Amino acid sequence: MKIRGALVVAVAVIGLGFLLGGLRINPYIYFAGYVVLQYVVIATAWNVLGGYAGYVNFGTPAFFALGAYTSIALREAFSAPLPVLILCGGLVAGLLGLGIGYLTLRLKGVFFSIATFALSVVLQTLIINWDYVGGAKGYTLIRPPAPFFRSWAVLLFILMVVLAVVTVLVARTIERSWIGRGLAALRDNEEAAECMGVPTLRLKLFATTISGFFLGVAGAPFPYYVTYVEPSSTFDLNYAVNALAMPMIGGTTTWLGPVIGAVLLGTAQQIATVTISSELNLLIVGVVLVLFVVLAPEGLTGLVRKLRRRRA
DSSP states (O other): OOHHHHHHHHHHHHHHHHHHHTSOOOHHHHHHHHHHHHHHHHHHHHHIIIIISOOOOOOHHHHHHHHHHHHHHHHHHHOOOHHHHHHHHHHHHHHHHHHHHHHTTTOOTHHHHHHHHHHHHHHHHHHHTOGGGTGGGOEEOOOOOOSSSSOHHHHHHHHHHHHHHHHHHHHHHHHTSHHHHHHHHHHHOHHHHHHTTOOHHHHHHHHHHHHHHHHHHHHTTHHHHHSEEOHHHHTOHHHHHHHHHHHHHHOTTSTHHHHHHHHHHHHHHHHHHHHTOGGGHHHHHHHHHHHHHHHOTTHHHHHHHHHHHHHO
16 A cells, blocks of 8 residues: 555544544443554554564553653643643653663663563652652543533544554554664664664664654543543553553554554453453453464464465
């Protein structure tokens, strides 16, 4: 699919989101759709670093929470509108990603993963002790009337449709550019890539920055979704586990994999939340992830490619 075709599909998906927003249905469906689309953004952002570059990031909650708390801080200080909060949340998280890239230049494999997990723990400790954004007791956000839409459920749903489409378009563009090919070389063999002249340092910094930016973008509207924000919900382990599991289920080497994994796993979790219990979400993720690791280690997209090769 060429760039023009991708843009047509993107506009069509956004248009469909607006059409769905005009329906008179249970508001919970919009909130559930928001969560699924939020996971599309998170999984796609994670995959830029974890899938394309091969650097597994366990610090997803740190970038997500930084986007959320940047929104809170700017709202308290300047009463900034939501679009500004989203942009600033992404920029601050992107700067954190750039900093982590610099600080972990020599770390690879499990050592890089441990460093990103430690980042999440350190940042959570700082937020707990920062009373301006609520600290340990949390922050309550009183939403004003929803601008342009009849409710915040519809507004947040359409907003996340747009953010998901933009994130996927960026990931697709990266994958099909020289940057994507360089990241693939970095993933396969970093030493060999350096010997071939691939700018591994710049590519790693680029991947950490872009991944951090979109994780922050996903977290920025979070205070408007829950209206009560406290550290344990923003630094939830679910974000780290889902960010890892969703691309692995769909396939980490393509932009489509995280989208498929997020939609399937996110929808299953929302259904389980309504019909059984939200406490089963991590169990569902764990069971599905184990099955895919054993039966389809390259994810659904890899399984489809393998079946096509056999038929050919």
